[in-house]
Amino acid sequence: xxxxxxxxxxxxxxxxxxxxxxxxxxxxxxxxxxxxxxxxxxxxxxxxxxxxxxxxxxxxxxxxxxxxxxxxxxxxxxxxxxxxxxxxxxxxxxxxxxxxxxxxxxxxxxxxxxxxxxxxxxxxxxxxxxxxxxxxxxxxxxxxxxxxxxxxxxxxxxxxxxxxxxxxxxxxxxxxxxxxxxxxxxxxxxxxxxxxxxxxxx
Numbered sequence: 162x163x164x165x166x167x168x169x170x171x172x173x174x175x176x177x178x179x180x181x182x183x184x185x186x187x188x189x190x191x192x193x194x195x196x197x198x199x200x201x202x203x204x205x206x207x208x209x210x211x212x213x214x215x216x217x218x219x220x221x222x223x224x225x226x227x228x229x230x231x232x233x234x235x236x237x238x239x240x241x242x243x244x245x246x247x248x249x250x251x252x253x254x255x256x257x258x259x260x261x262x263x264x265x266x267x268x269x270x271x272x273x274x275x276x277x278x279x280x281x282x283x284x285x286x287x288x289x290x291x292x293x294x295x296x297x298x299x300x301x302x303x304x305x306x307x308x309x310x311x312x313x314x315x316x317x318x319x320x321x322x323x324x325x326x327x328x329x330x331x332x333x334x335x336x337x338x339x340x341x342x343x344x345x346x347x348x349x350x351x352x353x354x355x356x357x358x359x360x361x362x363x
Contacts, residue, residue: 168220180344185312185329188245188304190219192327197243200325206242209235209293216296227290228275234293241269241297245304249327252308253318266308269301321345 169183170190184190194215195204206212209230216223230238244262251258275295278286307313307329315330319340326340339345 170218174344178344180341182326182328182341182344184327184340185331186303186307187220188300188307189249189327189329191215191238191242191300192246192249194242195239196246200246206235206239211235212238212293212296223287227287228292228296229290230293230296234297237269238293238297238300241265241301245300246327248304248308249316250318250325252313252316253327266301266304269297270305272298274299274302319345 167181167183169181170193171179172182172193173179182193184192193203194206194211195201206215209232210225212230212235213225213228216228217225244265248258248262248266272294275288275291275298277288280286307316312329312331315335317328317330317337319326319328320338321340324340324345328337328340330337
């Protein structure tokens with residue numbers, strides 16, 4: 162990362178409130194930008210500049226101009242994102258996923274990724290300038306590492322009834338239930354408290 166921000170994104174709910182969401186890995190940060198089927202109504206990646214803005218807000222923290230993105234490359238990243246949505250949602254529910262979506266990840270990962278850099282003080286530095294194909298490869302490789310790694314069985318869907326955000330549970334006990342305690346976790350606590358009070362009044 163190019164700065165010391167906490168990993169994750171600041172998301173805005175349809176009601177206008179904002180909350181911090183850390184899905185635990187770069188590739189899952191891409192999912193809230195839209196997706197297949199019912200998620201198309203949440204699409205925010207309409208132009209290359211939109212993807213550049215996401216890059217700045219993501220855990221990569223790359224300012225606009227670091228990655229050159231063409232219209233075709235934007236389409237490729239969206240296609241990759243949709244495949245990743247289906248695969249990680251399937252994994253969260255105990256299914257393997259569609260072979261065509263794995264093929265999409267493999268196609269993107271076969272290209273060279275963004276080239277990492279190190280600063281003289283030993284800290285990570287922004288990668289060399291790259292393009293949208295390299296970004297897609299970086300995202301696909303991150304997804305493959307997740308799906309083949311030790312946390313592959315810890316991909317979760319938020320436990321709230323009206324939230325489908327996906328995250329990887331990296332907590333030691335493996336009991337994370339919510340996309341964000343700040344949002345869905347607290348709303349669940351409020352509802353549970355209200356239900357207990359109503360039950361006590363009966």
